[in-house]
Amino acid sequence: MRFDQRHLLGIEPLRPDEITTLLDLADKYVTLNRQREKRSGVLSGLTQINMFFENSTRTQASFELAGKRLGADVMNMAMQASSIKKGETLVDTALSLNAMHPDLLVVRHPHSGAVDLLAQKVNCAVLNAGDGKHEHPTQALLDALTIRRAKGRLHRLNIAICGDISHSRVARSNILLLHKMENRVRLVGPPTLMPSGIEHFGVEVYDDMREGLKDVDVVMMLRLQKERMDGGFIPSEREYYHRYGLDAEKLSYAADDAIVMHPGPMNRGVEIDGTIADDINRSVIQEQVEMGVAVRMAAMDLLARNLRARPKEVMA
């Protein structure tokens, strides 16, 4: 059981055995979280700062709760309203923050690569909570844990990821993770929402939803990122729902025991029919939220162990 990372910046640098290590530990935290007494002290004495340069409710809450359950001192910084608006650069913000000696830094930023840049400038462990269109590693890990618990394994599954792949960091992290764990990944969506060069990612690409869903074990729906659309990718929401919205009819092409996932927040009636989302026999959307807290606890626990094992560095 090894986890050799200093930061969690993406799925790309992780080895399959590191992913398994993290998921195994997360399983233990699921059990802890289901008890009346939920506290653990593994992060006590450590400071966790959540820096969100982009709006987020659920991811930030999930990280905050994860830190608090492990006994860290958690601080939230709403970066939208702060010095960034006053013209301070990201690197300067990082250096100021570094001077306050945080141990864990959770960062979300609207630009791809911004979290990597920040990680180069600070001494603490950095967790990527989503950077631009690049990666969202904890989401992919919580999806993996959800799949593993529902299906009993995380390999040799047929998994369809459907919708706006192009603007989705969730899709990128999931493709990388599911690929590393030796699954067959299909991408389903209109060609205008497929990133270029995607055929080189070892995936099968479908623009017909029914074909794409045929016999899959897992259906992962993505949010249609309306705020990211800077110009006509699809003709209209209603045409999108007609062709790519998940309803009972389209889902019937998947395996009988296929599960339905969604990273949230959902647009009911745009990418997913409300009754499917609420169907407790198919939908694992609520479990995903639960797994999110456990996975983030596991990630911070592992990074903190590495942090404590490292000699204290001289300040930059």
Place this chain on the structure above:
Amino acid sequence: MTATLIKNARLIDPSADTVTEGGVLIGDGRITAVLSLSEAEDAISRVPQENVIDAGGACLAPGIVDLGVKVCEPGERHKESFKTAGQAAAAGGVTTMVTRPDTDPAIDNPEVLEFIRRRANEVTPVNVRPMAALTKGRQGREMSEIGFLLDAGAVAFTDGDNVVTDTKVLSRAMTYARSLGALVIGHPQDPGLSKGAAATSGKFASLRGLPGVSPMAERMGLDRDIAIVEMTGAKYHADQITTARALPALERAKANGFDVTAGTSMHHMTLNELDVSDYRTFFKVKPPLRAEEDRQAVIDAIRSGLIDTISSMHTPQDEESKRLPFEEAASGAVGLETMLPVLLRLYHSGDLELPTLFRALSLNPAKRLGLDCGRLEKNAPADLILFDPDKPLILDRFKLKSKSKNTPFDGARLQGRILRTLVSGETVYKL
């Protein structure tokens, strides 16, 4: 003026496409004779001893004519000035800097051009030949005073990377330019497709989540510009051709007899998109770095002569403009000093012969701009460089003479060093 003799050199002659051993005799700022080894030994007696330069077997080539150097005067002197750019050029073997008009304000009237010429003459050890904006303020709406600017010494007209989107404006400006015989330099890029792009679209851009531009945007831009050349008969040069897909269009235009030439940049010949790696912003250039197949195609096109010129596209940026998330970071890299050692990688790899390299670096750009330098011939200006193509160097960006240190080659192991640079027969740099 007394004569100077350079002896015991390997003479790189891009016009004759030869490498021979010998020397040159210099007088009154010009090459007075190109000599064989024995002739050079005979000439020693005619030259004062302190004016004899023994090259010791090093290469002697016509100095580089760098088409498209950004000196950040006026407007951004904290990034680069004529003084620092001139020192960098001398150290890099660039004997003529052809400067870009994308300054602040743009060089779009004879008064600003006059300022450039005065500043350049005061502090720059190498030749400076300014280009001027094609349209006022590089806004793409009204043509600049092309005639006055030409009289004031502008060697070409370009809006830099601001593509003139209004084809009516562009066709009128090019028609007017044709009547004066002025050279128009375009940036072939479809502005709609390339808007907001930070990388070339494809697997790498998708993996890094960076907004990409299809390489097709370059071909679309070139096709459009060539159509306007056909319509107007103007003299046209494409600043940077960087993709395989644009090459057939260029070949057709040349075969059809249009007055069209093209350049490329040192970066697109020596780096590819994967060099960006973990969002290294010093590798962010415009147009973005391309796929490896494109790089190979561009090298082939230089070898065949389809692409005529190689530039450094020297673009100084300070640390603040580069220490940002990749999408927000400024584009461009400095290249005056690193151009020759970096391009010599292609010589050492067997991709390019030295005369071919200097045809694209010195001869062709000079010819295209109507300058009489760029040649290793009798009566040509004695703008010369002596270099050792094998001498090793580990590049340290903080040792660059440019005010800005944004080179993608920091720490690179290179082979090839400039030993001496002469402008009009005078030594302006010596290692």
